[in-house]
Amino acid sequence: MKDPNILPIIQDESWLEGHTQDIYKRYQRYQSAMEEIISYSGSILEFARSHEYYGIHFEKLRNGWIYREWAPNAHNLFLTGDFNQWDRYSHPMKRNYRGDWEIFLPYDKYKDKILHKGKVKVHVEADNGAYDRIPAYIRRVEQDPENHDFAGQLWFPETEFQWTDHDFSAENNKSHPLIYECHIGMAQEKLGVGTYLEFAENILPRIKAGGYNTIQMMAIMEHPYYGSFGYHVSNFFSPTSRFGTPEELKYLVNKAHEMGISVIMDIVHSHAVKNINEGLNEFDGSDHQYFHPGPKGYHEGWDSKLFDYGKLEVKQFLLSNILYWMEEFHFDGFRFDGVTSILYLHHGHTDFDSTEKYFDEGVDYDAVLYLQLANTLIHTYSENQISIAEEVSGMPGISRSPEDGGIGFDFRLAMGIPDFWIKTLKHKPDEHWDMFEMWHELTNRPKKEKTIAYAESHDQALVGDKSIAFWLMDKEMYFSMGVEQTNLVVDRGMALHKLIRLITISLGGEGYLNFIGNEFGHPEWVDFPRVGNDWSYQYARRQWSLADNEDLKYKYLDLWDKKMISLIDQHKVLKSEHAKQIYLDAEKKILVFERADLIFVFSFNISESYFGYEINVPTPGEYMVILDSDESEFGGFQRIDPSISYPTDDQNNIQIYLPNRTAMVLEKRKS
Numbered sequence: 001m002k003d004p005n006i007l008p009i010i011q012d013e014s015w016l017e018g019h020t021q022d023i024y025k026r027y028q029r030y031q032s033a034m035e036e037i038i039s040y041s042g043s044i045l046e047f048a049r050s051h052e053y054y055g056i057h058f059e060k061l062r063n064g065w066i067y068r069e070w071a072p073n074a075h076n077l078f079l080t081g082d083f084n085q086w087d088r089y090s091h092p093m094k095r096n097y098r099g100d101w102e103i104f105l106p107y108d109k110y111k112d113k114i115l116h117k118g119k120v121k122v123h124v125e126a127d128n129g130a131y132d133r134i135p136a137y138i139r140r141v142e143q144d145p146e147n148h149d150f151a152g153q154l155w156f157p158e159t160e161f162q163w164t165d166h167d168f169s170a171e172n173n174k175s176h177p178l179i180y181e182c183h184i185g186m187a188q189e190k191l192g193v194g195t196y197l198e199f200a201e202n203i204l205p206r207i208k209a210g211g212y213n214t215i216q217m218m219a220i221m222e223h224p225y226y227g228s229f230g231y232h233v234s235n236f237f238s239p240t241s242r243f244g245t246p247e248e249l250k251y252l253v254n255k256a257h258e259m260g261i262s263v264i265m266d267i268v269h270s271h272a273v274k275n276i277n278e279g280l281n282e283f284d285g286s287d288h289q290y291f292h293p294g295p296k297g298y299h300e301g302w303d304s305k306l307f308d309y310g311k312l313e314v315k316q317f318l319l320s321n322i323l324y325w326m327e328e329f330h331f332d333g334f335r336f337d338g339v340t341s342i343l344y345l346h347h348g349h350t351d352f353d354s355t356e357k358y359f360d361e362g363v364d365y366d367a368v369l370y371l372q373l374a375n376t377l378i379h380t381y382s383e384n385q386i387s388i389a390e391e392v393s394g395m396p397g398i399s400r401s402p403e404d405g406g407i408g409f410d411f412r413l414a415m416g417i418p419d420f421w422i423k424t425l426k427h428k429p430d431e432h433w434d435m436f437e438m439w440h441e442l443t444n445r446p447k448k449e450k451t452i453a454y455a456e457s458h459d460q461a462l463v464g465d466k467s468i469a470f471w472l473m474d475k476e477m478y479f480s481m482g483v484e485q486t487n488l489v490v491d492r493g494m495a496l497h498k499l500i501r502l503i504t505i506s507l508g509g510e511g512y513l514n515f516i517g518n519e520f521g522h523p524e525w526v527d528f529p530r531v532g533n534d535w536s537y538q539y540a541r542r543q544w545s546l547a548d549n550e551d552l553k554y555k556y557l558d559l560w561d562k563k564m565i566s567l568i569d570q571h572k573v574l575k576s577e578h579a580k581q582i583y584l585d586a587e588k589k590i591l592v593f594e595r596a597d598l599i600f601v602f603s604f605n606i607s608e609s610y611f612g613y614e615i616n617v618p619t620p621g622e623y624m625v626i627l628d629s630d631e632s633e634f635g636g637f638q639r640i641d642p643s644i645s646y647p648t649d650d651q652n653n654i655q656i657y658l659p660n661r662t663a664m665v666l667e668k669r670k671s
Contacts, residue, residue, distance in 0.1 A: 007405035009397045012448055015355065016396055022359040023397070023405045029365065030372045030402045037373075044377050048319035051237060054100075055137030056120070056154065064106040065114050067122075069135060070313055071284035072099025074126045079103050081120030081152075083113035088123040088132070099284075118154040126285020128276075134235060136280060136317075140246060141222045141238045150224060150234070150278045153241075161250045163330065165257035170332045170384040173213040173262040174410065176574050177386065177511035178565055180212040181266075181457055183219055184243045184252075185226070186526065187516060189544050191537040193226070196248040200255045203516075206544070207261065210519060211565035214262040214386075216335050218458065220249070221268060224278045227528035229458065230266065231337060232273040232304055234280075236321045239329070246329075253330050262332040264386055265325055269318050269374075270338030271304040281305050290314055299347060309342075310366030318370065319377050326381050333378065333386030336409070340393050342367045352393050368407065375408025386410050388452055388511075399449040406449075414451045416441060417508050418460050421500060425471040430492075430606045435586050442507040447578060453508025455500050457515045461526045463539070469497055469521035469557075477523040481546075481553045494553065495636070495661035497521055498560050498629040499602060502663050505564065506600050507593065510574050520547040520558035556635030563634075567627050567665060571596045583615060590658065594618055598626075599666040601658065609639070609659040619668060620648040627665040636662070645669065 007027060010020050034044070041047035056067045067079055077093040083105075084090050093101040105114055119142070121132040134141060138152040187203050188194035207215060219230025222238040230240070239249045253263045272290070273279040280290045291297035291305045299306055308314050325331045340348035345364050350357060371389075378385045389409040391398050400406025420441040424433060445451045461467045470477065472493030480487035505512045516522075523546075527539035546554040568574065576596035583592040589604040592615050599617055603610075617623065623646040630636035639659040646654040646666065656664075 008403075009400055009405035013396065013446060019355060019359050019396075026365070026368060027402060027405050029369050033369055033373060034376070044319070044373065044380055045323065047316065048323040048377055050313075050316040050320040051137050051324045052320075055135060055139065055237070058107075058156070059104075062104065062106075063108070064104055065110065066102060066104050067093070067135070068100055068102040069093070069122060069137075070098075070100055071124065071126075071289070073284040073286040073289065074101070074124050075285070076125040077101040078123040079120065080123050080132065081154075082118040083110065083115070083120070093122075114154065116154060116156045116158070119151040120154060121151055124283065124285070126282075128282050128285045131276060133276075133283060134278060136283060137237050138235055139237055140241060141235045141278075142241045143224075155246060157247065161247045161254075163250070163254055165254050165330060168257035168260070170262040170382075170386065173260075173332075174384055174386045176569065176572055177214045177262075177411070177452065178212045178569060178574075179214045179216050179264075179452065179511060179513040180207045180210070180516065181216045181218065181513055182207075182516040183229070183458070184217065185219065186528075186540045187542055189541055191541065193242055193537075194541075196244040196252045199243075200252040204252070204256055204259060204261070208259045210562055211569055212514070213260065213569070214264060214332075215256060216264050216266060216388075216513065218266040220265050224273060224275055227530045228273075229462070229528065231268055231302075232271075233268045234273045234275060234278040236272075236317075237324055250329055257330065262386070263330075264333040264335055264388070265331045266337055267322070267325070267334040268337045269307065269321070270336070270342045271299050271302055271306055274298075274303065274305050279305075290317065296345070299341065301347070301349075302341075308366075309364065309370040315370055315373065319373060322374055322377055323381065326378070326385065332384070333388070333410075335388040335390065335413075336371070336374075337390055339371070339389040339391040339398070339409075340395075342371065343391070343393065343395055348393055355396075358393070358395055371407050371409075372402045376402065379408070388413060390415065392416070396446075397449070399451070411450045411452045411509075411511050412445075413457075413513070414445065414453045414509050416444075417453055417504060418456050421455055421468060421504075422460055422465070422471070425468065430496075430604070433589060433604055435584055435589055435591055435604070438503070439507075439581065439584060439591065442503065443578065445509070450511065451509035452511040452513050453504050454513035454515075455504040456518055457513060458526060461515060461518070461522075463525050463527035466525055467518055467522060468500060469493065469518070470523055470525070472496055473521075473523075477521075483551055483553055490553065492661070494521070494557060495629065496604075497557060498564075498634065499604065499661065499663045501561065502564055502627075502629065502665075503591075503600070503602055505568055506573055506595060506665075507579050512568070512574065514561070517542040517544075519561035520554045522546070553635050556633070560629065560634040563627060571598055573598065580618075582617070597668070599623065600663070601656070601666065602663045603658050603660055605660040607660055609657070611657050612655045613658040614653050614655050616651065616653050617648060617666075617668075618652070620652050621668040621671070622647045623654055623666040623668050625664050626667045627663075629663040630659055640664065 037047045079091040093103040140153040140155040185193045221233045222235035388411045392415040397406030399409040399412045476489045529535040547558040573596040579593040579595040591602045632638040
């Protein structure tokens with residue numbers, strides 16, 4: 001019988017018993033913080049509404065515009081912009097005792113000056129000098145096409161966007177997430193930046209047809225450098241204007257919801273761009289307003305600034321940012337970037353070779369608490385919201401609730417799985433693939449912590465590396481993908497591409513993620529316009545015409561992905577218990593397991609096919625192949641007859657023909 005006085009994570013994970021006090025202290029800090037928030041604001045939802053106080057708003061009661069900014073160490077603040085011909089000193093702001101500055105602009109006086117799309121900045125005089133800055137809570141930022149300068153933009157459209165997604169529910173998608181990771185700008189085939197509207201019209205139907213139920217959108221928060229992939233954020237409350245207007249982003253989300261697709265954001269609260277002109281760095285003249293002072297506030301590997309999660313105002317800023325995106329744009333949740341860096345003062349730059357590393361002085365407990373509060377806010381807003389941690393250290397309880405002793409995420413990204421595949425493809429010939437290692441890498445996760453499995457994401461495809469398809473087939477993808485062509489490199493590559501994706505989705509987690517275009521084996525890498533490539537968009541796009549071309553083999557991989565996703569969704573494989581291994585033959589490189597009452601059979605053998613291969617199945621009956629990677633419609637050799645059934649013998653064994661480099665899924669025929 002379990003002790004109700006011991007946190008559930010300790011009861012479920014015996015290896016953590018030596019850290020009972022550490023985990024309990026983690027929980028106590030969370031409890032105390034929640035009590036303070038409730039005492040201070042009434043609820044965490046109200047606590048996370050600083051974006052309704054700061055920034056520029058129209059106040060109906062006072063009949064005018066109010067602008068507020070938190071800048072406790074600044075000497076003077078002045079609002080400037082189109083409305084006053086960019087006079088830096090005509091509109092001084094007043095400071096209160098908390099370090100908040102504000103200015104009120106009455107409607108009667110400014111109705112012809114404070115206009116929709118007007119440009120604004122705030123002139124800040126402080127210890128670091130005098131700078132024109134972009135307001136911290138600004139809702140839109142636009143870049144001047146001539147001088148490339150960024151400025152805040154007033155956004156007061158005459159009519160509000162009319163949402164039609166009131167009946168949409170993300171409940172089913174959250175319980176069985178099939179995630180399509182995408183970047184709006186690089187989603188089109190043209191040599192240029194794609195838009196929200198183009199994505200809604202051209203790409204959403206592809207995602208729906210592919211069977212994915214969730215979109216994970218990158219690079220939504222404004223960032224000054226396009227090539228940062230959206231990870232050097234400057235303006236946290238501004239959807240990037242590169243892709244269109246806020247209303248056009250809302251249109252995209254609304255249309256996705258009409259299709260039954262959830263939309264989650266790749267949110268970057270792990271760091272911020274260090275730029276002074278565009279971002280938050282030294283906003284009030286100090287190096288410790290939003291960020292840690294000195295070296296502690298700088299990430300050398302990312303060349304960016306690090307938030308001080310222990311500061312009340314910073315917690316409010318970040319929590320308000322989360323609530324803003326959920327309320328204003330109807331996002332259904334978040335994938336938190338760089339959680340390992342957030343959790344540790346060393347940002348994960350250590351070997352996690354002992355459990356002490358999860359609780360020693362290297363842990364930033366202010367950051368742990370912030371993530372607990374962030375997840376509480378998300379799930380208080382709606383229990384159907386989804387939160388995913390990009391976390392590689394294996395921090396215990398990352399995807400368990402704070403009440404269980406955890407951090408509160410719904411899922412953790414299984415970052416070890418793509419690393420395993422890339423290392424295997426880079427360093428091991430096929431005949432040396434280790435089936436025991438493969439099973440371990442794909443199943444090594446706590447039973448009560450949910451995981452998003454993936455074979456590759458944007459990380460594996462970024463310039464300097466290659467996608468799985470490109471590792472497998474490389475230059476042959478340029479010359480040998482015709483349906484009438486015979487090429488051993490392509491035959492091997494397509495076979496393994498299908499096997500890798502099926503074994504990852506069926507064995508690796510409780511959710512699945514695919515990066516845009518990789519479902520059909522998109523060739524090449526991802527490289528955004530920059531000096532080094534002469535500002536080319538050649539590799540910052542997706543070539544959908546490859547998958548649509550009936551004369552090319554990309555169509556086979558695309559169809560395989562559709563059928564694979566459909567089977568996984570139909571049988572709710574990701575909601576089922578962990579897979580049970582039935583058979584592993586290290587020498588012949590065969591792996592068989594059961595999950596969701598389906599039998600998954602994989603042969604990674606490079607040359608041998610087996611007649612009458614015997615498999616012991618859990619229950620007696622007659623079994624049929626319901627998915628076969630070797631079918632001709634998937635570019636295979638049609639070596640398996642789909643009409644054959646496989647009855648069990650007295651020992652619950654079936655005998656099958658198992659070709660090399662083939663995967664099949666069998667289901668017991670219903671009587």
